[in-house]
Amino acid sequence: MKNVIPAVKGTRDFYPREMAIRTWLYSKARQVSEAFGYQEYEGPMLETLELYAAKSGEELVKEQSFVFPDRSGKLITLRPELTPTLMRMVARRQGQLTYPLRWWSFGPFWRYERPQKGRSREFFQWNIDLIGAATPEADAEMVAVMATFYRSTGLTPDQVSIHVNNRRLMDDQLAKLGIQANQRPAVFRLIDRRDKLSPEAWREYALEQGLSPEQFDKLLTLLENLDLWKESDELARFFEAVDALGMSSYVHFNPQIIRGLDYYTGTVYEGRAQTGNLRRAVAGGGRYDNLLADVGGDPLPGTGFAMGDVVITLLLEETGNLPDNLEASPAPVMVTVFDESLLLASYRLASELRAAGLNVACYPLPDKLGKQFKYADRVGARLALILGPDEETQGQVAIKDLNTREQIVLPRAEAAQKIRQMLAEEPAS
């Protein structure tokens, strides 16, 4: 390849095939969001650094955000997540909105990380949030929304499972172990990292964080207690509600789920791929009851999650759940150009058919007919129209079915209706 100017590291080009997948994902997100009564919204891609500085978590802001000064020297951030923006938007119109608020969004985000499988620096994310309801049932609804998305894309509970925990529960349990309040965030981080370290390394890390060997052993027992949720009224109600919503098969208690963002206060949930090569989080979220006050609003509880396009697409591809007809031709009809002298006649014909409501492409130059048929076939057209000297002088047009190779000639005035009929009779293969 000659010296093509390179793309920015970690960005992706969406050629029609990829764009079709993205659009399809968007439509799935919309469909599920609207099924639960959520409204679409969007915020700016640029935000001030302060918006994230307080609450998103140090790593996310300091290490993983695109931050740059604008011309006045003010630090601008390419949004790495949407929840702070949502909080800002709600805070600005706090008194005018009708609660509970059900909002969703699908847009681009940026994180300055090393690109690799399942992760890019520019990605798209579906965000959905329920603001103004502090009940466990509200959390259950969010999880049901996530599960409904999985179900509607064909992902089974064996392939993707939603792991749930509650930070208040864990906080109480840690307190019972005699772990001081100021030490608990570090222990949360410790729990979060358990899967990433060997048992020995993890123990060593725990003791480094100031846990006594006895506390460590008790913590271990805690994390293996799959009935721990019974000690949380919140989680008990949550699971009942999930059951009422018919999504229990997707949802499991997992005392090890903590999640990285600092602003979560209660129930947290994470959709995880359980199959194939990538066993990782495909979506994550939780309850954040203090965030609105943190950006300057009056206190208002919220819960919600985000799902990135990269991992979910990999998962859907791996499990064979991506529709295969995504790249269907935008125009099922192509008008060929017989020769130079008839080029504009073909253009007129195409225009006529468009006016009749059909999607029609016209070949733009007088190439050999064979080449034009080949092109029509390649781009997925179903019918090719021929307007040669014979047809032109007799007010006719030839229609060739590219699948059956059959060709008919008919009066031009009847063409649109006949085409419509042919397209309806023989759905795209």
Add this chain to the structure above:
RNA sequence: GCGGAUGUAGCUCAAUGGCAGAGCGUCGCACUGUGGAUGCGAAUGUUGCGGGUUCGAGCCCCGUCAUCCGCCCCA
């Protein structure tokens, strides 16, 4: 930020340190009013970039850039 691998034709990849190649695709012809098949033919290269070693470098060495994979973190 750390570690590993790979960069050769549009694509996928070959090529003991000794003439840079194949398959697919593209284009042309067989077939000047008809595509997918077949046959024949043709075009296509700063071997990522910059140095070095050598009579000679795609191959060895150094640097650099890019991509991929993993770690960290996360969607």
